[in-house]
Amino acid sequence: MSFSWAKPYEPKTEFTRWIDQRLPLPRLVYGAVGGGYPVPRNLNYFWNFGVLAGIFLTVQIVTGIVLAMWYYATGDGAFNSVEHIMRDVNAGWLIRYAHANGASFFFVVTYIHIFRGLYYGSYKAPRELVWMLGLVIYLLMMATAFMGYVLPWGQMSYWGAQVITGFFSAFPVVGEPIRIWLLGGYAPDQAALTRFFSLHYLLPFVIAGVVVLHIWALHIPGSSNPTGVDVKDEKDTLPFHPFYTAKDGWFAASVVLLYALFVFFMPNALGHPDNYIPANPLATPAHIVPEWYFWPFYAILRSFTVDFILPAKLWGVLAMFGAILLLFFLPWIDRSPVRSGNYRPMFKRFFIILVIDVLVLGYVGGAEISPLNIALGQIASAYYFLHFLVILPFVSAYERTLPLPDSISSSALHGEDEESAPAGVKTGTKSTVAG
Template sequence: MADNNSGFFANPLVKWIEYRLPVFSTLDHMVGTQYPTPKNLNYWWNFGSLAGLCLVIQIVTGIVLVMHYTPHTSMAFDSVEHIMRDVNYGWLLRYMHANGASMFFIAVYIHIFRGLYYGSYKAPRELLWFLGLIIFLLMMATAFMGYVLPWGQMSFWGATVITNLFSAIPLVGEPIVTWLWGGFSVDNPTLNRFFSLHYLLPFVIVGVVLLHILALHQHGSNNPLGIDTKGPQDRIPFHPYYTIKDAVGVGAFLIFFSFFLFYAPNMLGHPDNYIPANPLVTPEHIVPEWYFLPFYAILRSVPDKLGGVLLMFGAILILFLLPWLDTSKVRSAKFRPIYKQLYVIFLIVCVGLTWAGGKPAEGYYLIIARVCTVYYFAHFLILLPVVGWFEKPLKLPASISEAVLKGDAAPAGKA
């Protein structure tokens, strides 16, 4: 570990600041040489830091865009066109913000599925998992309200459809919808409320992210083997080993991001949103952004409106119960042969829901959505608890160091 009296900390200016405000030593303990990390983390662990990078991109570009945006129904669409055409590099900022939302969700979805595979939700990291899910919910709310701001056709009708869902709630549904709208239809008060909350929520996300990091540092990172570190031989400093690894991930991510930014900026959007909002003309097929499609498919797979709403929200809330629904004592799927197969099926089901959510709610699209919805809930409520009881996991290595020295290969023996 680094000595605070040498190297960087020996700089007179750094020492002067550190004595009065210990910011550098705090950072060193959080993401530096003083933060011990399991020595076997792979590139799937990069997506937490990539999600943080996406959050910074969204906040910075959003602050600049808001300088030129007008939150009024008669001027919002034109102000977005003004940004695209008249503001210096406005097109770049707008495309970075719009595609950055998709990149953010890609990073977070991979981060979540990595947690599902390696059992990062299990004790003692339950609160870490819960805080991550809260970040995900805040992201969804922020993204939905941001999609309304351009005030195009899909913005207007998406807001109308989604906010109307709350009317299905008995007794309080209608008052909630009226409060969300700020009146009796989606109009200027709605746009103003969504604009205000869209600007506020990213800073709330930053606060929850800090709590997420604090919870992470309490017990340290999980690892691909899912076993606890046994001592210093199982750990290495976060810096420089994982900062370099993260830098490689950032480089690959920026190449991926740049492809959409410069060559396909509208691929992940909807062409109807380049038409000004018209309450008198309903689009032929109303769809949300791609990252909402799995939940939209679940919503539409139920004939009853209230049932669809409950299932849609239940699809996310059920993840909060995961630490108790998974009855296996082994964290990592590397040592769980049956769960590993179920995980692959679950992944295919989630892709199927995303695909079905973007199609009309009719014919075999609806059948596929219903089958995938049934499996989605069965995976958590039936398969996970049952498999954890009878599955025979493979033998776990004695320590991370032992597995690393042996090539990190999963033993073939039984526990």
């Protein structure tokens, strides 16, 4: 589809013309995120979090490369090298805190990005592959974050590696050999630290490659929007630049300011104090927990306490992995023809319950083990699977949805006609249905 406002890329100088003839990279960028890329005109601020995820991925790669110049991946040197970075390397404390807090912010914006996709039906046709590639990015993020958490070689790093890799031993026959293969031995030591450092350095670049595929897949059907209505003509769109570059830019600056507040004033608020104690295989911490972004899945893992046909530990591991893999099948679980939760009253109510349920799982995953917390985690875990396997198929089959707007333009104008629309958003046609 061509748009009257979409101007073709034209090199301005002799040098840019020479580059364009041999390597048309500027033309590619212009068509992907510049004035040549049409975007629905009604995107709200929840669509900014994809750009924010890209910003924090860049922060992690840049700070990680610098930290790797000073880090020693040895059992005797890992903890001391981190202390050396913090105390003796010029601005080392800043790079280390930026990297540690950047991981948390990367997960925050990614979780909001995922829940936005869940609410607005971004997993529905024709964007199933966009959704699945996003989940692949998320799984790679989890693997990268886990291995990065081990590298400081503090108490929580060591015992976190011991517990997390112990999950694989729950699988009969093959589980223990897989665990030994991952660690390079029978317990976390020099071999595990070396291979975790190698993979932690490599995987962010793999994530960047999958991000390129994610964006490429997105550009084929185009961006979704809060109404879930497809683009009909050029009146429904705006050029990505300058409209959305400006919107993304100021919002990103606001989030980066919040990130800076954590880096400079609360750098350890999202970490665990036990990780400032050198790893000691002979002293088990009183309360072993992973990083906060793993807590909901850790709660699901701990919810199985009774052997039933299979060992409870194996049920917990299967449920933990199943909670993520289940999301890959959402395009077929939710068969409603309406994408956006704005026009699905019953779906919206259950979505709010799901968000609360995940927050409860997060609390339970980080809390100390007690009968009350175990019971709360079991109820929340049961509801998580009930939502996707029972409630969502039922709602999508029997829900009475609200009328959709005639077009994106009519929703963006909130029922106003051309004469009453604010300057800059007139469409040349009259809107009939409010968004």
